[in-house]
Amino acid sequence: MTGQPVTYVIDGARIHTLDDVFSVVGEAVRGEGGYFALGYAETARQLEQRLAQCHPTNREKVRADLERALREDGPTAFDWVVGTFEFRDVRLDLR
Numbered sequence: 001m002t003g004q005p006v007t008y009v010i011d012g013a014r015i016h017t018l019d020d021v022f023s024v025v026g027e028a029v030r031g032e033g034g035y036f037a038l039g040y041a042e043t044a045r046q047l048e049q050r051l052a053q054c055h056p057t058n059r060e061k062v063r064a065d066l067e068r069a070l071r072e073d074g075p076t077a078f079d080w081v082v083g084t085f086e087f088r089d090v091r092l093d094l095r
Contacts, residue, residue: 005091038078044069046077 008028015021026034037045047066054062068074075083085091 038076038081040069040072040076043077
């Protein structure tokens with residue numbers, strides 16, 4: 001880490017739907033074809049994938065996290081992303 005702030009400029013003219021937000025932000029951060037979907041539905045989808053691939057000793061925790069997400073409780077994929085940015089000392093200015 002350089003300790004310097006990183007700025008992503010998002011073209012709001014390309015945003016017309018929630019999926020557009022995930023695509024435009026994903027492309028800014030991940031490159032062409034990038035996609036961010038961060039609500040409970042995406043959180044549950046991500047946890048289902050984790051559950052299918054995780055080590056057997058981690059399945060109970062992942063299953064519990066999935067059950068919480070299906071109840072729309074607990075952290076979302078958005079929270080994971082924000083936490084990652086905070087951990088790396090990246091400033092988010094979401095307006």
